[in-house]
Amino acid sequence: MIRRRFPWLSYLVVVTGAVLTVVPFLDMVMTSFKGPGESGTLPYRFLPEAFDLSNYRAAVDQLDLPVLFRNSVIATTVINASVLLTSSLAGYALAKLRFPGRDFIFRLVLSTMMFPPFLFFIPHFLILVHWPLAGGNDLLGRGGAGLTVSIVALAMPFLVNGFGIFLMRQFMVSIPDEVLEAARIDGAGEFAVWWRIVVPQTKPVMVTLGLLTFVDAWNEYIWALLVSTANPGVMTLPVGIQMLQDHVDPTRTMPIVMAGLVLSILPVLVLFLLLQRHYVRGIMLSGLK
Amino acid sequence: MVNALTPETTTRPPRPRSSAPAGATADRLGRARRHQAVVAYLFLAPTLLFFAVFLILPLGFALLLSMSRWAGFDLGDIRPVGLDNFTSLFADGSTFLTPILTNTLLFALGTVALALAGAVLVATCIDNLRFQGLWRTLYLLPIVTTVVAVGNVWKYMYEPGGLVNGALNAVGLDSVAFLQDPDTALPAVVVVQAWASVGTAILILTAGLKSIPESYYEAAALDGAGPVTVFWRITLPLLRPSLLFVCVTQFITGLQSFALIIVMTKGGPGDATNVAALEMYRQAFSYGDWGTASAAAFVLFVVILLVTLVQLWIFRRKGEDA
Numbered sequence: 193m194i195r196r197r198f199p200w201l202s203y204l205v206v207v208t209g210a211v212l213t214v215v216p217f218l219d220m221v222m223t224s225f226k227g228p229g230e231s232g233t234l235p236y237r238f239l240p241e242a243f244d245l246s247n248y249r250a251a252v253d254q255l256d257l258p259v260l261f262r263n264s265v266i267a268t269t270v271i272n273a274s275v276l277l278t279s280s281l282a283g284y285a286l287a288k289l290r291f292p293g294r295d296f297i298f299r300l301v302l303s304t305m306m307f308p309p310f311l312f313f314i315p316h317f318l319i320l321v322h323w324p325l326a327g328g329n330d331l332l333g334r335g336g337a338g339l340t341v342s343i344v345a346l347a348m349p350f351l352v353n354g355f356g357i358f359l360m361r362q363f364m365v366s367i368p369d370e371v372l373e374a375a376r377i378d379g380a381g382e383f384a385v386w387w388r389i390v391v392p393q394t395k396p397v398m399v400t401l402g403l404l405t406f407v408d409a410w411n412e413y414i415w416a417l418l419v420s421t422a423n424p425g426v427m428t429l430p431v432g433i434q435m436l437q438d439h440v441d442p443t444r445t446m447p448i449v450m451a452g453l454v455l456s457i458l459p460v461l462v463l464f465l466l467l468q469r470h471y472v473r474g475i476m477l478s479g480l481k
Numbered sequence: 482m483v484n485a486l487t488p489e490t491t492t493r494p495p496r497p498r499s500s501a502p503a504g505a506t507a508d509r510l511g512r513a514r515r516h517q518a519v520v521a522y523l524f525l526a527p528t529l530l531f532f533a534v535f536l537i538l539p540l541g542f543a544l545l546l547s548m549s550r551w552a553g554f555d556l557g558d559i560r561p562v563g564l565d566n567f568t569s570l571f572a573d574g575s576t577f578l579t580p581i582l583t584n585t586l587l588f589a590l591g592t593v594a595l596a597l598a599g600a601v602l603v604a605t606c607i608d609n610l611r612f613q614g615l616w617r618t619l620y621l622l623p624i625v626t627t628v629v630a631v632g633n634v635w636k637y638m639y640e641p642g643g644l645v646n647g648a649l650n651a652v653g654l655d656s657v658a659f660l661q662d663p664d665t666a667l668p669a670v671v672v673v674q675a676w677a678s679v680g681t682a683i684l685i686l687t688a689g690l691k692s693i694p695e696s697y698y699e700a701a702a703l704d705g706a707g708p709v710t711v712f713w714r715i716t717l718p719l720l721r722p723s724l725l726f727v728c729v730t731q732f733i734t735g736l737q738s739f740a741l742i743i744v745m746t747k748g749g750p751g752d753a754t755n756v757a758a759l760e761m762y763r764q765a766f767s768y769g770d771w772g773t774a775s776a777a778a779f780v781l782f783v784v785i786l787l788v789t790l791v792q793l794w795i796f797r798r799k800g801e802d803a
Contacts, residue, residue, distance in 0.1 A: 199610075206610060206616055210620065214622070215644070216634045216676075219637075220630070231637075236650070284524060285520075291517060292518060294521070304532070306786075308733075310778060310781070311778050311779075314775055318542065322556065334556070382517070386524070411625075411627035411628065413740050413743075430627045450634070453633060456627065456630065460626070
């Protein structure tokens with residue numbers, strides 16, 4: 193009804209909001225093209241004088257961007273592969289198999305979503321430090337730095353995701369039992385039933401879960417910061433860029449930081465724009481972000 | 482979400498598949514069932530192992546730490562001190578209650594209020610437009626962006642030579658030292674958090690709007706109701722479940738967030754933007770005081786748990802499913 197009387201008012205509100213949303217991104221891009229002495233000076237200017245590409249060059253060199261990229265890619269890939277696999281396996285068991293303790297385990301899975309992540313930073317860190325037989329530790333986890341020296345540490349606490357299991361289970365429940373039963377009668381084992389029938393049927397949810405996991409893992413900051421404080425060799429993109437920001441003169445390096453940020457958010461933005469329908473569905477389903 | 486707490490049981494009626502004697506059939510069924518249980522636990526093994534090491538063990542560990550004094554890495558040095566860590570958090574002269582816990586609540590309340598107001602406005606307006614998907618995608622951009630990018634861009638925009646002050650100067654106002662002034666630092670960070678989370682709220686409210694039957698609006702139009710009346714009498718009341726859901730979930734998110742604050746202000750100036758999760762983080766990883774940090778984490782956890790319980794209670798009482 194507002195549409196019938198004041199279409200322009202709706203447009204005004206939505207366009208204003210959209211401008212407010214996008215302008216910081218544009219400012220980031222514009223600053224990344226600004227030459228020396230052009231950023232942080234008064235009066236403020238939105239557009240760069242000349243589109244200076246040297247900041248991107250500097251970001252790649254000074255930040256050691258290739259290494260940061262590699263670490264981010266490894267951590268994100270490992271997390272995604274593990275979350276998809278474990279969610280699908282556990283989801284299948286919880287949706288389609290009958291066994292004692294099923295309801296209890298399902299409740300456990302749900303309860304994991306209730307615990308705030310900050311509760312685990314300290315114990316997770318200490319568990320990795322005291323991981324037995326790793327990084328110079330003995331069997332009781334004493335003596336060395338444990339898994340904190342390994343790139344594995346970046347991914348460890350995120351390998352299984354309660355929400356992922358919940359999501360997969362909800363979708364698998366709706367697969368008709370008759371289909372699975374038919375395969376079993378044909379002599380397929382449970383693993384074959386899962387791999388040949390259930391996995392192909394749940395591909396759309398896998399894409400949704402994969403995208404949600406990718407965005408979270410790629411953007412993760414606090415845990416990566418902790419791990420790379422212990423071992424700078426495993427620094428990820430967000431951590432590395434923030435380090436540069438913290439340690440060098442901000443007025444001089446701001447365009448370089450911005451160039452690094454543009455490059456670091458590019459993969460997520462591209463993937464999000466290609467698959468945004470799946471991301472939207474994921475948020476609607478979780479409503480938890 | 483509430484529904485999800487009651488798992489539906491997928492009962493499959495046992496069906497005898499052969500003409501073998503009843504006893505043999507029962508035996509085979511029993512074996513099949515045992516086999517299925519073994520397979521199920523194999524499928525669940527990685528998950529259960531993970532939960533044991535990264536969920537249950539850490540919870541116990543954190544609880545133990547919160548009641549110990551320990552500054553180091555040698556497990557043998559842990560000294561039990563009972564509830565000392567908790568009492569010292571709330572002792573006179575401790576900054577934990579004020580300003581830190583107060584900041585936490587203000588931060589969460591502020592972001593919820595701003596994000597909700599913005600989301601209601603935008604969501605109701607988007608509902609009237611074309612290219613709704615395009616608009617919603619735009620508003621989601623901040624959510625998929627790393628907190629380091631969001632924090633740094635806004636920090637830079639708040640600088641004297643940045644975009645926000647540039648805009649103020651352009652309309653003849655003086656520059657404001659947003660993040661350096663203790664009075665403006667917290668509101669400045671709240672604005673950024675709200676900016677970053679408004680997209681999710683819009684999405685959920687849009688889903689709520691779509692579920693309001695068009696016929697209500699048609700009836701109101703026939704009765705000659707104006708747009709303002711329609712908004713207050715139809716849209717808002719019927720949107721209440723979604724509003725409540727957004728409100729409570731974003732409040733909980735707000736209570737726990739601190740990454741944005743680390744990036745933008747590190748809790749400063751002074752303790753002006755310090756929040757409970759950040760204080761926990763600093764106690765642990767800047768001062769190596771695992772005990773105090775764990776105690777602070779549990780206090781915040783209890784606050785969040787209470788909010789969650791209130792949320793569950795509200796939704797159950799209303800019989801509404803989020």
